Amino acid sequence: MRTDPRYDYALSEPRLPPPVDESLAEAPIDTEVRLRMWRKLQEIRQFSKRAYDLFLQNLVRGTTHLSLGMEAVATGFGAAIRPDDYTFATYRGHGHSLARGMDPGRAMAELLGRENGILGGKGGSMHLTDVSVGMMGSYAIVGAHLCVANGAAWSAQLRGTDQVAVVFFGDGTTNIGAFHEALNFAVVWNLPVVFVCENNQYKEYTPIDAVTAVPRPAADRALSYGLEPSLLDGNDPDAVYLEAREALGKARAGGGPTLIEAVTYRSGGHSRADPGKYRPDQEVEAWLARDPMVLYRARLLSIGVPQDRLDEIEQEVARAIDEATEFAKGGPEPGEDSLLTDLWADGGSSWRS
């Protein structure tokens, strides 16, 4: 693990992005892998934009937390992870779910509160889970799922498999107790777990540096737990992929946990209720110009992928998202027959004789 010195900076207003590392074009990554990542970036981006549109149409109720601008982290890990590994995400977990292969139609239907949703409408936007693809849940209360991911890693260790648990969380999580408990625990038990802090620079509505004792919320805590700091460009799928491969390999080989800080930027607000007005225009514009889509399109063109191929994938994904939307809209609203089911393993919710 290493710290990229170009990201070794204290964030302060305006939080401008560092330059793109053009040398990553030469990184040993198969073009097929890169095209898969392009497809996944597109899928997550287009899914998020559609979710936003459906919200404006009042078809998505409640709240929803989009990861516009942050797609490269889920994408890079999604490409490096093994099908039997475990993923744990936060309420901002749509991208991580899609990156593991959750069906976008069933994910969209869940956002719409439909019976054909991946959780039958019982979980909603903040809890996307699909155990069949290793997506072990999206957790809506900051911090807890780092501890749960440790348990999945412990279980892999006990069962003698070389599965790894990967857990994604925001910069804000680094200031809650469970983060610190989980890191200490994972190191003491040498667990095969990868902690991935997506530092999008705002904890909800407040700049992370205004509420954190150290400039780099995750990387600067690593040494306290005997871990090497790892700081990388979270908008560059190649940078994430390379680091993911290394951390997963280390965990699989019995080398224990890794803590990664991926610096990125949330293009939108915290949730659907937040326009994100508290951020300087100059900052937002600078990061938009360096959005993962912009960055990766340029990267792929620079290594010789034809423009047509990129556009073709983009259009294929657009059709798939249209189909997913129709599938979701076509689902019935769940009714009384599912209200009282699946509290207990016997399928019911009875609590008395």
Added chain:
Amino acid sequence: MAELTYREAVAHGIAQEMRRDPSLVMLGEDVGPAGGVFTPTEGLIEEFGPVRIRDTPISEQALVGAAMGAAMTGIPVIAEIMFSDFVAVCWDMIANEIAKTRYMTNGQVSLPLVIRTANGGSARFGAQHSQSVENWAMMVPGLKVVAPSTPADVVGLLAGAVRDPDPVLFFEHKGLMGSKGEVPDGEVVDELGTARVVREGTDLTIAALALMVPRALLAAERLEGDGISAEVIDVRSLVPLDARALLDSVSKTGRFFTVEENPRLCGWGAELVSIVDEEAFWSLDGPSVRITTPHIPLPAAASLEDLALPSADRIYETVSKSVDLGSRR
């Protein structure tokens, strides 16, 4: 039959289940070589080794979270929280994550785990190490809640809890650790959600839990001396609740009393009284009465703690007075 203490029964029950299921593991603070602060896990690490009996840091969120993550990926787990008061520091994990995950995921996730914890007062530990917190758990949909009062029930209900595919909070009473009782030879497995009539009677029903069961039995003996026949029911399991056993008893006796160690407000007895009121009202010959700790934190001094917790004397006096008032009407 072997006579075991309640404390020994805990280790006995865990060992029985660990021998049966080689994938079962346990974790907690000081559960390994130390054998636990009340020594209920003494000897387990010698038989099952440090991989299956695992000490943790003082990190309740981390250890309960690890139990959840292991359970959801196929490893059954027993987690120990040293004092039940400490569930408050990992309540997010228990009430928000463990309890809700199966329902929220539409049944995708199973959580075969047991959280054992030392519950209750009478040990003079003061307000933060003496609480009866089974009510906290009872209020959260998705948690099963068990509190045994005898060594045999410790073994049987612990086995029932471990074999249950749902999360169970298992409350071991600190004040009963040294109490003794016969435990049958061979495998002992009991069913969650079953109350037990521990003393038959015809005039009134007393429902009690854990440490309050022996106290209710003492009170019943004194009532018998006054010619009052009290039936005592050990509730044993709050979720699932054996409401049928309570209703059957009240239908027979016509009077209903609960003895709860918890502070007054929202105690489990209130739920029981409400069930009896709704479903056995026409069998009642008088009001149901709850005997509880006053609505205060538990004081540390022996004299004050004894005044606060329901004693056999207080149970006897409260029941006598209520029955006496009824007969004079």
